[in-house]
Amino acid sequence: MSSDLTIAQLRVTYPGPPPVRAVDDLSLSVAAGECLGILGESGSGKSTLGRSVLGLAGEATVEGTIRLGDLDLTALDENGWRRVRWRRISMAMQSASSLNPVLRVGLQLAEPQQVHLDRTRSEADARSTQVLEDVGLGEWALERYPRELSGGQRRLVLLALALVCDPEVLVLDEPTSGLDPATRNRVLEVLGRLRGQGGRALVVMSHDADALEMLADRVAILYRGWLAEVGPAQQVLDRPRNPYSWALLNARPTLASVKDLRGIRGDPPNPTEVATGCPFAGRCTQEIEICGQGRPPLLPPTAEDGERLVACVRGGVVPVLVGRNLSKSYAVRSGFGRKEQVTAVDGVSIEVLEGEVVGLVGASGAGKSTLSSMLVRLLDPDEGSVELEGRDLLAATGPELKAARRRVQLLFQDPFEALSARLTVGQAVREPLELQGIGDAEEQDRLVRTTLRAARLPADDDFLARYTHELSGGQLQRVSLARALVLEPKLLVADEPVSMLDPSEQAKVLQLLKQLQVERGMAMVLVSHDLASVLRVADRVLVMDGGQVVEEGTGSDLLMNPRHPATRALLAAAGRDLLFELEETATG
Amino acid sequence: MARPAGRLRERRRGLQFPVIGWVGLVLVAVFVGLALAAPWLSHYRTTELAGSPLEPPSAAHWLGTNGVGQDLASQILNGARVSLFVAVLAGGGTLLIGALVGMVAGWAGGVVDAILMRIVDLVLVVPKVPLLIVIGTYAGPSLPVISLIIALTGWPPTARVVRSQVLSLRRRAHIKAAVGFGASSRQILRRHILPEVALILSAGLVGAAGRAIAFEAGLAFLGLGDPSRASWGAILRDANAFGGLFFTDAWKWWLVPPLVAVSLLLLGVTFLGVGLEQRINPRLTRHTGP
Numbered sequence: 001m002s003s004d005l006t007i008a009q010l011r012v013t014y015p016g017p018p019p020v021r022a023v024d025d026l027s028l029s030v031a032a033g034e035c036l037g038i039l040g041e042s043g044s045g046k047s048t049l050g051r052s053v054l055g056l057a058g059e060a061t062v063e064g065t066i067r068l069g070d071l072d073l074t075a076l077d078e079n080g081w082r083r084v085r086w087r088r089i090s091m092a093m094q095s096a097s098s099l100n101p102v103l104r105v106g107l108q109l110a111e112p113q114q115v116h117l118d119r120t121r122s123e124a125d126a127r128s129t130q131v132l133e134d135v136g137l138g139e140w141a142l143e144r145y146p147r148e149l150s151g152g153q154r155r156l157v158l159l160a161l162a163l164v165c166d167p168e169v170l171v172l173d174e175p176t177s178g179l180d181p182a183t184r185n186r187v188l189e190v191l192g193r194l195r196g197q198g199g200r201a202l203v204v205m206s207h208d209a210d211a212l213e214m215l216a217d218r219v220a221i222l223y224r225g226w227l228a229e230v231g232p233a234q235q236v237l238d239r240p241r242n243p244y245s246w247a248l249l250n251a252r253p254t255l256a257s258v259k260d261l262r263g264i265r266g267d268p269p270n271p272t273e274v275a276t277g278c279p280f281a282g283r284c285t286q287e288i289e290i291c292g293q294g295r296p297p298l299l300p301p302t303a304e305d306g307e308r309l310v311a312c313v314r315g316g317v318v319p320v321l322v323g324r325n326l327s328k329s330y331a332v333r334s335g336f337g338r339k340e341q342v343t344a345v346d347g348v349s350i351e352v353l354e355g356e357v358v359g360l361v362g363a364s365g366a367g368k369s370t371l372s373s374m375l376v377r378l379l380d381p382d383e384g385s386v387e388l389e390g391r392d393l394l395a396a397t398g399p400e401l402k403a404a405r406r407r408v409q410l411l412f413q414d415p416f417e418a419l420s421a422r423l424t425v426g427q428a429v430r431e432p433l434e435l436q437g438i439g440d441a442e443e444q445d446r447l448v449r450t451t452l453r454a455a456r457l458p459a460d461d462d463f464l465a466r467y468t469h470e471l472s473g474g475q476l477q478r479v480s481l482a483r484a485l486v487l488e489p490k491l492l493v494a495d496e497p498v499s500m501l502d503p504s505e506q507a508k509v510l511q512l513l514k515q516l517q518v519e520r521g522m523a524m525v526l527v528s529h530d531l532a533s534v535l536r537v538a539d540r541v542l543v544m545d546g547g548q549v550v551e552e553g554t555g556s557d558l559l560m561n562p563r564h565p566a567t568r569a570l571l572a573a574a575g576r577d578l579l580f581e582l583e584e585t586a587t588g
Numbered sequence: 589m590a591r592p593a594g595r596l597r598e599r600r601r602g603l604q605f606p607v608i609g610w611v612g613l614v615l616v617a618v619f620v621g622l623a624l625a626a627p628w629l630s631h632y633r634t635t636e637l638a639g640s641p642l643e644p645p646s647a648a649h650w651l652g653t654n655g656v657g658q659d660l661a662s663q664i665l666n667g668a669r670v671s672l673f674v675a676v677l678a679g680g681g682t683l684l685i686g687a688l689v690g691m692v693a694g695w696a697g698g699v700v701d702a703i704l705m706r707i708v709d710l711v712l713v714v715p716k717v718p719l720l721i722v723i724g725t726y727a728g729p730s731l732p733v734i735s736l737i738i739a740l741t742g743w744p745p746t747a748r749v750v751r752s753q754v755l756s757l758r759r760r761a762h763i764k765a766a767v768g769f770g771a772s773s774r775q776i777l778r779r780h781i782l783p784e785v786a787l788i789l790s791a792g793l794v795g796a797a798g799r800a801i802a803f804e805a806g807l808a809f810l811g812l813g814d815p816s817r818a819s820w821g822a823i824l825r826d827a828n829a830f831g832g833l834f835f836t837d838a839w840k841w842w843l844v845p846p847l848v849a850v851s852l853l854l855l856g857v858t859f860l861g862v863g864l865e866q867r868i869n870p871r872l873t874r875h876t877g878p
Contacts, residue, residue: 373764378764378767378768401770402770402772405768405769405770406770409768409769410764410765410768412761412764412765414761417760417761417762418761418762419762420762420780422783422784431769432769432770435766435769435770435771435775436769436770484765
């Protein structure tokens, strides 16, 4: 007698003042035998959702419908709930404090069975023993007090408690949070065995994406009580499409992660505010005007996505820049006046998503600089196309090109060359604004100063009047960076931005770049021959060799499993071999 | 950082103007002063028969009189006006055309560059004197016409120098950056290229002015100048055409002064040009590389 759990237009509001809407217009269903993972940060409304499903929302007002099979749960009174809770639907709480510390585990496990299933104590104990064994504990646990168990064991007892009446739907609230890795794995193993057992539906609410990856058939991503994305677990977790899901999953650490962690930009929202438009607006990197008008509906983003639904008016994360099949060759004079063609870039395709940092690494002469010049249209490719925000950059002329120039900027390798020796810092940083005709003199001055401050530079009159030869290399590169950022581009292509600087300045400028990239919601292409520093910053890395992209992957992929010789050479140069040799001597 | 210090030293050196340049500047300044003050300094009109023929220098006639009794001092002073007028007009015209063609060719590159450079080659081989004789015959040999012809035939060297300079500038990162900010070609040329080539242009202006002065004097000497104006070349021509000049002492005050004047002015302009070249040269070599 198993049935589906269906939630439709659920709204849960805690009374004020001011009232807090914890779950907002949420529709979701779990089929019998299925495991649904609900992923969200703390405060995303996971627990409220769980409690509402069990009719434990307390003083909060619950609107909308929750159905278990044919039964409308929201219409139930306490008597009605008593027949449903434990037997048909139960919840394993996050906190072990929901166990009574003065009662033995056996008694606590027997109580719901005696109340709801009219079992005798011995029948109940037999069932309890069986469930405890299922969760990896044994009969011995019956006689223990909760305080005599470890945190992990208590968590397993809570799980056993939820299972003891054999419910159709089991809701798990953060089953793995706060556990050490070994215990966590044990809990996950138990949950894995429970999955799909006897047609039971499982709802796992967690902020642990890896746990959900192991358990869930489908994953829903929750933000401010709103469903950002839902679909098959593999699809959603590996290739998230909603900007929030993308940012959230991009920020998660993995065991082999070498990337410096950065959260999602902006502050978590104030829970008392009810968003009129998309709840993620304001933190989203690809926000457009219509994002603030009305809730984005859950729709399949593309035809082939099938079951996946994404709530985003732009159909999910969009690429800010797409370069297709780019080629460029130069004529080089060889001996006897003959001309020879040297191919610098050979059929390279590159895609940069909104808010993403793409690393472009390769030895010198691999075509990195030629490619970056083509991406910002300082160089026209022989073949191929460049699309910036969906528009053909290579075909743009006149005002259209000028507008496109605002959206993409190049940061040059040598700041000394990139800044005219004739201009002061103030004049140099103001130049883009003047050329684009942005603001009056006062407004321009204000923008120049705020941008310089953002680049961690002084913004007083004295500094603005300095010439480039009066500044250090690190300061110069920051001035150059401020000049590139003053137009607030959507994409910054940084061509070896730190290679001219000393190690300490390198670290500072790289950190600054990453920080500004996150704060301003820019996408960035970071070009470098130094894989070590790129791995720290980039979400995805492209390895170039001989004008072609020979390997692509996340930093961890490349570090753990480099396939192309060029990648191995770069890793060796970055000291990977040393690292792994040390490890081998340690283990062997 | 070692480089900012190096650049600083280079700047300071660049600001030093060589002695030879100062000498040239003083010479040119003296002539400009004389030319400006000519209406007050000269007591006679250039065509006026102010005294008896071949009068030696005196208080009334500082440089004596010529074969028909015209005051030579007044003629020399007015000759300076003619020379400098041509220098400014022709030099300026040369500069304007040369700078424009050079900057456009260097910046646009490709077909535009190729076409403009062929035009440069073409103009370079046009013989100036016959052209001037032909045009002078039809349009009348007035000073503006002469200046215009000098400018129209004299710009190619300036254009070439400017073009090569722009070719090296356009590869520099700060110019590329400006393109990246959405600057139009006109904005780039005005904001970045023009200030960078300004020094070169100033040297070009001086060179063109010198050539124009010499050319105008030569034309006048050949009788192809403006017959209504007393230019130095015309004074020399008159003196040279006076039969038996060297049997009298008159060559001393009739032939020598215009010769000295034209030589000194040309020397001054050349020195000034050399001074400017020396000031610019380190930059030139740095931009274009070894």
